[in-house]
Amino acid sequence: MSESAAIEVRAASRHFGALRAVDGVDLTVRRGEIFGLIGHNGAGKSTLFKMMLGLLEPSGGEVFVDGCAVHGRDFRAVRRRIGYLPENVALYDNLSGLETLQFFARLKGAAREQCEPLLQRVGLAAAARRPLREYSKGMRQRLGLAQALLGTPRVLFLDEPGNGLDPQAIRDLYALLDEQRAQGVTVLITSHILAELQERVDRLAIMANGRVVATGSVEALRAQVPMPLTISARLGAADALAARQQLAALAGVEVSIEADGLRVRCPRPHKMAVLGVLAGFGPGLLDLGIREPSLEDVFFGFSN
Amino acid sequence: MIFSQILTLAAKEFRDRMRNRWVLAVALVFTVFSLVIAYFGAAQQGQIGLRSLEFTIASLVSLVIYLIPLIALLLGFDAIVxxxxxxxxxxxxxxxxxxxxxxxxxxxxxxxxxxxxxLAGFALVALLLYRQFGWPGLLPYGGFMFSSVLLGLSFLSLAVLVSVLARERTRASGMAIALWFFFVLVFDMLLLGGLVATGGRYGGDAFAYLLLLNPADVFRILNVFSLDDLRSLYGLDSIVPPALAKPWLMMLVMLGWIVAPLILARWRFRA
Incomplete structure (x- = not known):
């Protein structure tokens, strides 16, 4: 596998009877990037995730993490180098946060001394000695994250890490992930809240029907789907009518007059032409907004 | 296989049961039942207090044979699931x-x-027996305690197998209860029924060997055969051939009942 790859999936498949949950997937995640994996429920992302973690054996193909085959003899070495936060993990109610971390640290071969600073890092220092049954959902999620960071992992696998977190905690989570990335750690992340991923991943893959249908940065994926931009402009009533007339002459541009102004939907290549027309109104143009297709739009463009 | 990993997991599991007072609760149940049975077991005959060693152990055997399999199955059925x-x-x-x-x-x-x-649950009766009979009394009772532990471990092994096979916790609990019914209540009746229905023509010789297919019966044979009086009391002399009347052999069968379900569980516990 190539030196720059943190995760390399080669022609990996997993079949459950007649169902091809993962069907010949090739995927490379580079070292030190935050990589998103998205798809509808049942698209195969959980199965692929589990194959990368070595929890499911592939029916065909191979998976390498940090240069080692996940299912080979080196499984212990691989697993020491990964951190994993499963979706909705409940952990053990009878143990305290600190005891939970110490338990996982022992199993992972990580230093016991790491536990308290990690609890502090995820904001659980004050609750370290309280039993987990008293933890809120968000606190459990933060403890799960601390657990994933035990033993200085090289690759982090985070399944819906924003679950149960409030907006501030989500911001803290991504700040922590940026820190990790700065240290060369690779982060693979799934989320169904696409707006959450949009600004924060370097690249992502979209899965549908067990296959990866697109890979790239959000920008690159946007460029691949012919999604119209939406431009809204506020003009005086007379200008709005004139503008509509001029814009309607451009091919592929849809114009409508709404309560708050002019709404223009145009193909990306016409963006500058539309802006040129609107700029022609000089001070008559009172406000302007451009909405690029969101990751959600791109996602639906690919997965449908 | 790395032993320290096994030890870490085991220690956490043990600490969990200590902390939620499971160990204490079960020990108390055993203590109360064993004291009641040892002391009042002969109340129907108008006697109370400790009777002979043999009688005490025989009464406890019939308690343990119901209780320990149930407790072991309840303890282990959700281990994996x-x-x-x-x-x-x-x-x-x-x-x-x-x-x-x-x-x-x-x-x-x-x-x-x-x-x-x-061990904690049966310790108090051990103390009473020691006061009454001295060391000679403790030896057979020690054998009883040891075989009770083995009985528990064999059903715990079955429970862990159930916890690997079942996809849901509720299903696992159903399977565990079904196992208890089968081994503790139904098995002997089926065996006897078969023997009687065929007029003893089929399986008569195999009967004793068929008992080995049930860890609860192995436990019974193990305890009965350590005491001469009980042999005739239960009439087991007539059905258990001398070849099987060896405690070490029964002990080996019991070990088999501990190891085999675990091997099966590992085989079914796949990626």
């Missing part, structure tokens, strides 16, 4: 531990809890 439902099984399996280590760690931790509560 519980982790699966909680979502923590994937997390454990993504750590540098093998599936065998996980199974053994779980099993040994629960086994330690069960063993401790069994």
């Amino acid at each position: 519980g982790e699966r439902e909680r979502g923590s099984l994937d997390l454990l399996l993504a750590l540098p531990i093998s599936r065998l280590e996980l199974l053994l760690g779980k099993y040994l931790g629960l086994a330690a809890a069960l063993t401790l509560s069994t």
Whole structure:
């Protein structure tokens, strides 16, 4: 596998009877990037995730993490180098946060001394000695994250890490992930809240029907789907009518007059032409907004 | 296989059962029942107090044969399926531990809890027997306690197998209860029924060997054959051939009942 790859999936498949949950997937995640994996429920992302973690054996193909085959003899070495936060993990109610971390640290071969600073890092220092049954959902999620960071992992696998977190905690989570990335750690992340991923991943893959249908940065994926931009402009009533007339002459541009102004939907290549027309109104143009297709739009463009 | 991983898992499991007072509760149940049976077991005959050693052990055997399998099955049925439902099984399996280590760690931790509560629960009667009969009384009672532990471990092994096979916790609990019914209530009746229905023409010779297919029966043979009086009391002399009337052999069969379900569990616990 190539030196720059943190995760390399080669022609990996997993079949459950007649169902091809993962069907010949090739995927490379580079070292030190935050990589998103998205798809509808049942698209195969959980199965692929589990194959990368070595929890499911592939029916065909191979998976390498940090240069080692996940299912080979080196499984212990691989697993020491990964951190994993499963979706909705409940952990053990009878143990305290600190005891939970110490338990996982022992199993992972990580230093016991790491536990308290990690609890502090995820904001659980004050609750370290309280039993987990008293933890809120968000606190459990933060403890799960601390657990994933035990033993200085090289690759982090985070399944819906924003679950149960409030907006501030989500911001803290991504700040922590940026820190990790700065240290060369690779982060693979799934989320169904696409707006959450949009600004924060370097690249992502979209899965549908067990296959990866697109890979790239959000920008690159946007460029691949012919999604119209939406431009809204506020003009005086007379200008709005004139503008509509001029814009309607451009091919592929849809114009409508709404309560708050002019709404223009145009193909990306016409963006500058539309802006040129609107700029022609000089001070008559009172406000302007451009909405690029969101990751959600791109996602639906690919997965449908 | 790395032993320290097994030990870490086992220690956590054991500590869990200590902390939620499971060990204490079961030990208390055993203590109360064993005292009541030892002291009032002959109340129907108008006697109370400790009777002969043989009678005390025989009464306790009939208690243990119902109670220990049930407790062991309840203790272990969610060992794996519980982790699966909680979502923590994937997390454990993504750590540098093998599936065998996980199974053994779980099993040994629960086994330690069960063993401790069994020994603690029957200790008070041991003390009473010691005061009454001295050391000679303790030896057969020690054998009884040891075989009770083995009985518990064999049913715990079956419980762990159930916890690997079942996809949901509720199903696992149903399977565990069904196993208890089968081995403790139904098995002997089926065997006897078959023997009577065929007028003893078929399976008469095999009868004693068929008993070995049930760890509860192995436990019974083990205890009955350590005491001469009980042999004739139960009439087991006539059905158990001399070839099987060896405690060490029965002990080996019991070990088989502990190991075989675990091997099966490991085989079914696949990626």
